[in-house]
Amino acid sequence: MIDRASPASPPVGRVVATELKPATPYQFHFWTAQETTVGIGAIVRVEEQSKGNGEGGRVVYGVVTDAFAYSDLATPLHDVIGAEGDPARAAEAPTVRQEIRLWTAAVLRQIPEEPLQPVPLGRVLVASDADVAQALRMDAYLTGAAPTGIPIGLYTSGGLESPVYLDADFLLGPEAAHLNISGVSGLATKTSAVEFLLASIFQHFPVHKGKIAAVCFNVKGPDLCFLDQAGTLSDEDRRRYERLGVAPRAFERVRYYAPFKADGVNLNTLRTHPDLAPTVEPLVWGLAEVLDYAEVLLNRDDIDAKADAFIDFLSDRVLNRDFEDGFGGTHRVQSFADLDRLFRAIIGGLEDAGRSDMWRTHHIATIRKVRNRLSNISTRCKGLVADDGQSSDLPWGAFADRTAYIVDLANVDPLGQDLVFARVVSKLREHLERRDLGVEAVVVFVDELNKYAPADGPDTYVKKMLLDISERGRYLGLVLFAAEQFRSQVHRRVVGNAGTQVFGRMDMDELATPGYQVLSPATKIKLATLPIGELMIRHPHFTQPIFVRFPRPAALRGRDGVERFPPAADLPFAEAVVRQLVRLDRGVRPNLVKDLIADRDEVDVRRALAAVRRARPDDVTAYLRKALGSRVAVDAPRARPVVPPLNPISEEPY
Amino acid sequence: MRGKAAWTERIVDAGAVPAAFVPAASGGRSDVEEIAGAELVEEERVAVHAVAPGGGPATVSFLDGIQRWAVVGYDGVVPIVRGYVAAAARRRGADRRLRVAREAARELAVAPLALLRAGVRRALEESGAAVIDLGAEAAGQPGRLLVAAQQAVNAERVRVETEVAEAVAARLGAEEWLVVDGLLSESAKLAGHPRALGVIKSHSAQYFEGADLQTALTCPGGTRTSVFRPRGRARHEVYSWYLRLWPWEGNDLLFGLLRIEARAHAGTVATATGVSSWLLAERAPLATPDARFDRLLYPIHDVETYLRSRAPRDLLLTAGSRLPKTGT
Numbered sequence: 001m002i003d004r005a006s007p008a009s010p011p012v013g014r015v016v017a018t019e020l021k022p023a024t025p026y027q028f029h030f031w032t033a034q035e036t037t038v039g040i041g042a043i044v045r046v047e048e049q050s051k052g053n054g055e056g057g058r059v060v061y062g063v064v065t066d067a068f069a070y071s072d073l074a075t076p077l078h079d080v081i082g083a084e085g086d087p088a089r090a091a092e093a094p095t096v097r098q099e100i101r102l103w104t105a106a107v108l109r110q111i112p113e114e115p116l117q118p119v120p121l122g123r124v125l126v127a128s129d130a131d132v133a134q135a136l137r138m139d140a141y142l143t144g145a146a147p148t149g150i151p152i153g154l155y156t157s158g159g160l161e162s163p164v165y166l167d168a169d170f171l172l173g174p175e176a177a178h179l180n181i182s183g184v185s186g187l188a189t190k191t192s193a194v195e196f197l198l199a200s201i202f203q204h205f206p207v208h209k210g211k212i213a214a215v216c217f218n219v220k221g222p223d224l225c226f227l228d229q230a231g232t233l234s235d236e237d238r239r240r241y242e243r244l245g246v247a248p249r250a251f252e253r254v255r256y257y258a259p260f261k262a263d264g265v266n267l268n269t270l271r272t273h274p275d276l277a278p279t280v281e282p283l284v285w286g287l288a289e290v291l292d293y294a295e296v297l298l299n300r301d302d303i304d305a306k307a308d309a310f311i312d313f314l315s316d317r318v319l320n321r322d323f324e325d326g327f328g329g330t331h332r333v334q335s336f337a338d339l340d341r342l343f344r345a346i347i348g349g350l351e352d353a354g355r356s357d358m359w360r361t362h363h364i365a366t367i368r369k370v371r372n373r374l375s376n377i378s379t380r381c382k383g384l385v386a387d388d389g390q391s392s393d394l395p396w397g398a399f400a401d402r403t404a405y406i407v408d409l410a411n412v413d414p415l416g417q418d419l420v421f422a423r424v425v426s427k428l429r430e431h432l433e434r435r436d437l438g439v440e441a442v443v444v445f446v447d448e449l450n451k452y453a454p455a456d457g458p459d460t461y462v463k464k465m466l467l468d469i470s471e472r473g474r475y476l477g478l479v480l481f482a483a484e485q486f487r488s489q490v491h492r493r494v495v496g497n498a499g500t501q502v503f504g505r506m507d508m509d510e511l512a513t514p515g516y517q518v519l520s521p522a523t524k525i526k527l528a529t530l531p532i533g534e535l536m537i538r539h540p541h542f543t544q545p546i547f548v549r550f551p552r553p554a555a556l557r558g559r560d561g562v563e564r565f566p567p568a569a570d571l572p573f574a575e576a577v578v579r580q581l582v583r584l585d586r587g588v589r590p591n592l593v594k595d596l597i598a599d600r601d602e603v604d605v606r607r608a609l610a611a612v613r614r615a616r617p618d619d620v621t622a623y624l625r626k627a628l629g630s631r632v633a634v635d636a637p638r639a640r641p642v643v644p645p646l647n648p649i650s651e652e653p654y
Numbered sequence: 655m656r657g658k659a660a661w662t663e664r665i666v667d668a669g670a671v672p673a674a675f676v677p678a679a680s681g682g683r684s685d686v687e688e689i690a691g692a693e694l695v696e697e698e699r700v701a702v703h704a705v706a707p708g709g710g711p712a713t714v715s716f717l718d719g720i721q722r723w724a725v726v727g728y729d730g731v732v733p734i735v736r737g738y739v740a741a742a743a744r745r746r747g748a749d750r751r752l753r754v755a756r757e758a759a760r761e762l763a764v765a766p767l768a769l770l771r772a773g774v775r776r777a778l779e780e781s782g783a784a785v786i787d788l789g790a791e792a793a794g795q796p797g798r799l800l801v802a803a804q805q806a807v808n809a810e811r812v813r814v815e816t817e818v819a820e821a822v823a824a825r826l827g828a829e830e831w832l833v834v835d836g837l838l839s840e841s842a843k844l845a846g847h848p849r850a851l852g853v854i855k856s857h858s859a860q861y862f863e864g865a866d867l868q869t870a871l872t873c874p875g876g877t878r879t880s881v882f883r884p885r886g887r888a889r890h891e892v893y894s895w896y897l898r899l900w901p902w903e904g905n906d907l908l909f910g911l912l913r914i915e916a917r918a919h920a921g922t923v924a925t926a927t928g929v930s931s932w933l934l935a936e937r938a939p940l941a942t943p944d945a946r947f948d949r950l951l952y953p954i955h956d957v958e959t960y961l962r963s964r965a966p967r968d969l970l971l972t973a974g975s976r977l978p979k980t981g982t
Binding site: 072073074075078079081082083084089090092093094095096097098 | 709710746749750751752932935936937938939940942943947952953956959
């Protein structure tokens with residue numbers, strides 16, 4: 001896509017150097033006419049005058065980082081005198097003062113690279129397509145037998161639109177990896193940028209590097225809920241797609257996962273429109289899945305060796321085994337309900353025996369704390385964590401190439417979000433280490449990174465895990481794409497390890513923090529006023545940040561998706577069960593199912609439904625009937641006697 | 655510039671003693687230093703007319719010239735001078751910006767050829783520069799030769815300015831004016847042109863005496879005097895008047911005072927106030943940091959700056975240029 005036959009353009013400027021503003025090997029200054037296409041972020045080419053011996057002179061590429069304008073006015077007071085104190089008259093002066101447009105540019109590349117010398121005082125030209133490729137050292141990975149370029153956007157300046165590519169080896173490993181994108185909410189288009197980049201990766205990931213998939217956590221609204229639906233694109237967007245060599249189409253392979261709501265049958269997602277709901281898989285975990293990541297549930301005060309040891313004891317000695325509690329009871333713990341029975345037996349046994357506060361070397365306070373935390377997760381994340389032990393999970397071991405797996409956690413309790421994130425990422429890591437995930441690389445997209453890996457605050461399990469991914473993930477093919485509003489509020493090692501850094505429109509307060517000291521004031525101003533769809537990119541091959549434009553994602557945007565596919569209201573329990581079953585077998589007769597589950601306990605129905613979902617039998621109705629078992633009449637709750645207050649002084653019940 | 659300057663090395667090779675002394679450059683074409691006299695053509699006595707700043711023609715060209723000279727060698731005690739003269743006209747259009755309309759520059763080698771040794775003379779003649787022979791009559795003390803050389807460079811600058819000015823004047827558009835820094839009366843073509851003006855900043859010549867002189871030289875800021883015909887000039891006839899750009903009180907008597915020259919024609923009297931009006935508007939922008947900003951029109955300052963930027967750098971006086979040369 002790089003046009004290597006760009007016609008030679010006339011010079012737009014000339015390098016100047018004075019003792020106070022010399023040209024150096026890393027920076028130079030040049031002037032242009034006042035009417036020029038050069039601006040902050042423009043890439044220019046400096047040509048040294050030929051030496052006349054047939055040898056071409058040195059060529060230097062630079063990116064404009066600062067700009068100055070001044071006139072021959074000796075002091076502002078002289079302007080006041082000339083206008084006789086009237087600002088209106090200053091504009092009426094018959095002659096416009098001589099002015100200069102002086103630009104500062106940072107060197108991107110010198111050819112030849114050795115010996116490294118100050119920039120020659122030569123003529124300045126705006127960069128062509130081929131110049132941009134040279135300046136950004138993209139020639140190293142866009143050519144050759146195994147190119148690894150991933151289009152990220154168009155460098156636009158002075159009517160030029162040059163595709164800019166990232167190196168897959170440095171974006172997705174193994175040389176470097178991870179991408180961090182920051183910018184203010186709503187204007188930085190962080191999610192759109194990641195959607196476009198994922199589409200670009202799926203279309204351009206080199207075949208020789210194997211298979212790739214993406215796991216995206218949707219943590220707010222409907223952002224990622226309609227990636228498989230085509231959005232509306234302008235002609236301008238289509239032209240940009242064509243220029244970048246990316247097909248403007250929605251994601252072809254997307255799989256959605258969402259936990260249930262508290263009722264256990266309606267999915268907790270905004271993708272519940274009848275046309276789309278069947279494509280959302282439930283995400284439900286049982287005790288075994290949760291217990292492995294119980295550390296996530298513990299806050300800093302809870303983290304002690306005793307709680308840790310007790311949780312390990314439960315995992316190793318109790319879970320899925322026949323276990324004697326020491327008070328005459330035998331338990332087989334497979335669900336939260338089983339576990340709670342065990343806890344009650346232990347605590348009750350200790351209290352009844354009155355013999356000690358210790359049970360199998362574990363103090364009762366530790367037991368109570370762990371019980372409290374585990375009960376808490378099953379209450380706060382009722383739709384995600386099933387009491388009954390049945391689970392429905394991502395397709396571990398069967399991840400498909402160029403497929404996006406969207407885990408919708410937008411309406412899940414933060415504790416549950418942490419749990420899902422920790423478990424999914426840990427499982428990805430395990431499978432990637434064993435090389436049995438189904439793909440060689442996985443991009444994990446996390447929004448609101450400052451929440452998961454804050455610069456300060458406690459060392460949570462999630463934060464430690466993010467640090468681990470960012471420092472070691474590239475060797476495994478586990479790549480973190482993370483977004484946040486304020487980069488300064490994210491752990492330094494997490495953002496520092498991101499090989500590629502992307503900036504949308506930034507807040508001026510954020511730009512005033514030390515992390516942005518390397519940027520010139522002009523670049524900061526540009527960042528603070530960056531239009532939607534424009535980004536600043538830092539990439540290992542680019543010696544300076546580069547501004548690019550990217551087209552709107554071809555997939556339907558979240559808020560447009562909600563309008564086109566309005567979420568359905570929660571279905572009554574029976575209807576929701578029918579829908580779940582119809583999704584597995586379109587031949588299911590709704591009325592028959594409703595008859596089957598009528599008067600049955602909802603817990604039993606959910607358990608039976610989970611069994612059907614897991615088994616995926618040919619005859620869904622028959623399997624459900626079998627899973628439900630024989631009908632058992634439910635006892636009506638016994639009325640509790642009411643004792644009237646002794647001295648009814650008022651109607652106030654307290 | 656290195657190629658052009660090489661002849662200065664060749665004359666040294668030929669036996670001249672090298673030197674490096676740059677006298678102060680000329681301040682421009684000055685008024686003639688003579689007691690002249692004048693004939694009033696507008697009123698009986700010199701009167702003062704108020705002028706308000708106003709708009710001028712859409713297109714105006716401004717002309718100025720510069721000269722540089724330096725003694726680059728001595729053949730015996732005979733100084734050999736290298737000179738540089740240049741002139742440019744810069745046109746101001748509707749966008750109020752100045753752009754070069756025409757320019758000319760000349761490199762000079764000035765010396766009394768008859769007094770030079772054959773080798774030095776040959777080197778000078780082969781220099782590629784325009785050689786100006788001072789003539790044997792200038793011989794004598796080196797100081798006299800330097801004065802003669804300066805006058806020769808000065809005359810050459812006037813010549814170049816006149817060439818450029820006449821060429822520009824010949825191509826002026828129907829509504830376009832030409833403003834020359836200095837005397838208009840040097841050239842018949844300029845003196846007779848209906849839309850050419852000379853702006854003189856120095857006031858060595860005296861045209862009035864007594865009360866008329868006082869009226870002329872004490873006119874307040876934003877006024878002009880009556881139009882008069884300067885007398886005693888050897889060149890071409892023009893009309894003239896004084897124009898005060900800035901109040902002089904608290905400064906010098908000549909602060910902000912210009913003398914304008916225009917065609918000797920009845921129409922000039924009729925348009926004197928209008929022309930003064932737009933010249934008064936040329937006070938802004940202020941031509942600082944030039945010390946003559948009170949009389950120097952900014953466009954003229956701009957032309958001068960342009961010419962200076964293109965002049966050979968080695969003809970500029972620098973702080974270290976007269977330090978003794980060491981072996982290294």
